[in-house]
Every structure is written in C-alpha cells, then in structure tokens.
Amino acid sequence: MTEKIFTKEEWSGALETLKEPYRLFGPVKDGDFHTFMPLDGDKKPDFDYENSRLSPKTIIYPESERMFEYSLDETDDDAHILKESPKDYSPCAIVGIRPCDVHAFQIVKRNFDNPEYQDPWWTEHFESAILVGLGCNNPCASCFCTQVGGGPFHETGLDVLLFDLGDNFLAKALTEKGEAFLEKIQGESADDAVLKAAEDLKQSSEKKITAKVPTDQLKDKVTIELFDAPFWEEVAFACLNCGTCTYLCPTCWCFDIQDEVSGKQGDRIRNWDSCMFPLFSLHGSGHNPRAEKFQRVRQRFMHKLKYYVDKYENGVQCSGCGRCVRYCPVNIDIREVCKLMNDFA
C-alpha cells in the first residue's frame, strides 16, 4: 500500500482540488470548539485540534434525516404513498477524523449493517464515505481508546491514516478507496527514516494514554446480577437525564421516527433519540418500564458494557473517545462505572 509524504501547504492545496471528486468534511473551528462541517465555500479545516465536540457520526447518521415524503391530497394519484426522500450518496471524504471515531463506526456497523438487518440509509451513507484519519499525537487525559480495542493511530476501518510530523503529513493508504484518494495528491514516497519517525510517534502517543479501564470481566458477569447490582442508584444520583452523553457519543445509535405534516404534505423523519429521556421507553398504554432515573442510567451503561458485549462478542460499545467524560454536565464518568461493573462480584 502507498505511503506518501507531503507538506501541510501541499495538503491544504490538495484539499481544494479534492472538493471536485468528493464532498469534503473536516474539523472546522466553530467558536470555542471544533465541528465536522462540509468544507464548502471558504470554510477552512483546522487539523491542529483535539477532537470535535459532536462526533462525526452526524455525517453518516444525521441528527434529523428525512426518510420519506408523502402527499395527503386525495386528488393526487400517489396520495398516501411513501416516497423515498432524495439523499446525497455521492462520494464523500471525511478528512482529519480521529481513529476513535472511525472505530466507533465499526462498532455501530454491527448494529446497522449485519447479515440479519441492514439499515439502508446508514449503510449507503457509510459506503459513500472515505475515512481519512488523523492519528492523535497528544491524546487527552480523558481518552482511553487503548483500553477498548483502539489506539491513537488505530488503523482498522480507516481508508487513509495521516501522521502529523510537524511540517509534513505522512499518509498511509490502507484500502483501495484510500489508494484512489491518495492518487489525487502530489507527494513523495516516504523513506525509512520517515516511516521510523511515524512509528516512534505512534508508540510515544500510545504510552501517553495512562487510563486503566478494564473490561475483561464484563463478558463473564451474569447479566441479571449486574442489572440488580446495588450501585446503580448511587451512580445515577447526580444524573440530569439530559441527552448530552448520548448525543455526543459516536457509538450511540438510537432513533425515533416521527411524521411531520404541513398542510397536505407530510415527511417521515428519523431523529436521534436518547435512552436518558423518559419518553424513549414510554409505552402507548402509559406504562413506562424505565420510569425511574436510575433505570435509564443503568440501561445506558448495561447496553454499552454488557448487552453489546454479549450480543456481538466483539468488545464494548465504546471507542474511548472521552466525550461523555469531558462533557457530562454532572461528571458521571463511564471509566468509573466500567470499573464498578468489571469488578462487581
């Protein structure tokens, strides 16, 4: 596979020409933080960043997406017929995405695209995307990707991995899609010294992640015992039951489907939903199986750290990006909860 080195100026120039074959998305400075945005118009990406506030899952899986539209006008021949709303599946490239967020797509893929069930919209969006990752030279203190099967330069799921070597980027193509992407960029082939520098960078970065979040015992726990563990009320006390953790999380995938009608025109929309909200589990009968706050908090952690582990036998439903750790308004820390669950006897 190709390895290419180019200066940061060359990379910026290349991005301009890459706007033609791809819909480009990248991290843009947006007030106090970074957001993945379409790099159209004069929007400039900023690759000198920790990670975006909202995860780039929004590109593959928008917060609100129109699924179908329909007419309620009885004089229309196709009244009441659901018609797929137009969507843009033209090739897109997400540049500068962090390896944890790419790992998150792999985690989510097991739910949205598996032999049993394929979500057409998630799958089409995902397949239209090239993931051009940027390794993390300086992981945050709240990051723990290495503890959950990833790493700051983790390659799985990426099409291209970029190494920030100061004035230059080293780009490594990891798939055929990635090869095609790199072909469009000028650059020189990397010599052994450059490859060695990249390898050193990777190793030193991995060592910077010191968090210990053991998950090895989760699989062997008896589900109902963990469910009935005595610590849930305490874990949940401070929780506001807001959607910050679930909406910022790159691996939370739950949604709600709503019909919105204006006059005789209707849209069927799917919106992100959150297991933190009482409405999420409210039945039509009025009964709510998760009426209490601690039940909802327990659901979030049990889903990520037990049910997913058991169902897919492929680790936890968490990529260790640390967003919920950093932005939970009341400091409920998944690292601590994971320890409680893993150590529970």
Place this chain on the structure above:
Amino acid sequence: MLKYTEKIVETAKRLLAEEKVDVFIGYQKGTVPMMNEPLLVNHPDKADTLYWDNFCGLNLCNYLTKRTDKIGIIANGCNSRNMATHIIENQIKRDQLYIVGIPCEGMIDHRAVVRAVKNREILNIVQEGSTFVVKGKDFEETFEKQKFLQSNCAVCRHRNPVLYDEMLGDPLEEQTDVNPYGDIEKIEEMDSEKKQGFFQRLISRCIRCYACRNSCPLCYCPTCFVDESEPQWVGKSIDPTDTLTFHFLRAYHCAGRCTDCGACERVCPMGISMRQFTKKLNKDTEELFSWEAGLDPEKRPPLDVYRPDDYNDFIK
C-alpha cells in the same frame, strides 16, 4: 471558598450522626478539572468526600424535588432562592430541609478558563485565595478569580443565602452597583427582524439534549410540553422553529421564578447563552412587579397570584 470544604464535611457528619437529617446533599470533587459532581451522603462515614470550590455551579435544589425524607443541603445565594421557590411551589416542605448556607464569591466560568489558555488541555486547577493556577502538560498560568466569574455571578446581587438553618461563614457584602441586564438592554434596542436573527443565531447549535431544562430546578413538570405526544406540541427534529419554540416556552415557564443561577448555561454542551431569554423575563418582572424570585418563601410569584388591588386595569 476552599475553606468551606472542611466545614461542610464536619457539619454533614454532625447532622447525620445526630440524625437531624436522613441524607446530606452536596458536591464531591470531579474526575475532570472544573467539574464537581452532586453527591448524596447517607452515613457520617461517607461524608469525607464532600467538597466545595468555585466550580460548584450546578443547582442542588434540582435534587430536592418531591423527596420525602429529611435533607441537609448546601446552599449559596441562588440555590437558596430556588429552595424558597420550591417551598412556595410545594415541591418540598421547609421542615424537611436543613439548609447549610454558604456566602458565595461566585463560580468560575469554565469556558472562559479554556479560552484563556487558548484551548490547551487543562490537567489540573489549584485554587489559592483570590487566584487559581491552571496546569497543563507544558504550561502553568495563574489567573484572578474575579476576572473569570460566570457572567451571572459577576452581576449577582444575592450572594448570601436568603434562607438557612446554619451559616458556614460571615455574610459577604452584597453588590449593589451592578447592572444585571446590560446585555438584555442591547437586545431590546434591536428591531423585530434583528431580534429574530439574533435569537436564531443564538440557538443555531442547539442539539435538543435538554441539559438546560434538566439542570433547572424550575423544570419539574411530570411531562414537559416538548415531550407531550397526544397531541404533539412541538416537532422533535432540529428544525429551527421547533428549537426556538422550545427555548422560548421554556423561558416563559420560568418567568418570575428564575434566580439566574446559571446552571442552564453551565451545562450546555454546545455553549449556548440561553440566559438571554430568561434574563429578559427577570428584567420584566423586576420592572413591572418589583419582583426578584425566591427572596421570601411566603410570597408567591407575581404571575401566580390574583390580587383585587392589582394596579393594572386589564385584570379588573
């Protein structure tokens, strides 16, 4: 403010040991900088983790709603005013509460600190008297607390608790020469079109996570209007009109009840200044009814009472 930690621990232990309270609600030091976690302690031996510093910007009154036990709780000025409001609105009974008052010097604005160190990662913050030291991987900078107060704290006129059973320090002098509504006056000067544009921009980043609503002690309805589904009142997508409807209605529900504690802004993951809405209504109730919320647990808020001697004609 650090000096209060020891006093809080001591007081909580005493109250729990003497069985004056069943539980004690305060904060514990958070696992990430500038973030403390609300904590409920039910045994004197567990009280040692209680903590207090200038990052206790949530509103603990939020954790009182409809509790049935006897509760010891920390309260600074704004939190105590919300407790008074909770008592007026029958969300808790006065005799269930043992309020431990703290004269409050104001909370530090965590976003302002991040901006001051140019978005570099903060690993630790040490508070020393009127200053605090911010430590990162390769930097250490000292700042004055006074310059980094949350914008609501900088213009706070009720730093001392209005309601308490015990005070942990001498009352502070209240600020009287501050204008809490400077920013609102600027918005009032805009014409309708400009205002609309301003509000749209203000909430453009909203992700409808409802952290603002849920951090607010005033928001305790069993079913919030945005969660009504039979019939549905507000669209659930991120359509700007629906999002603005949520923010406007939330603010109106707080009219005459908001203490400007700042919890809503503090918790917003997207950094939205939704106090621009609630403050306008605070300003109105102050100008029209000489009313500030929660100063007296015996007095009902103006939008909650009918008086035959009301000076307004329209109501007669």
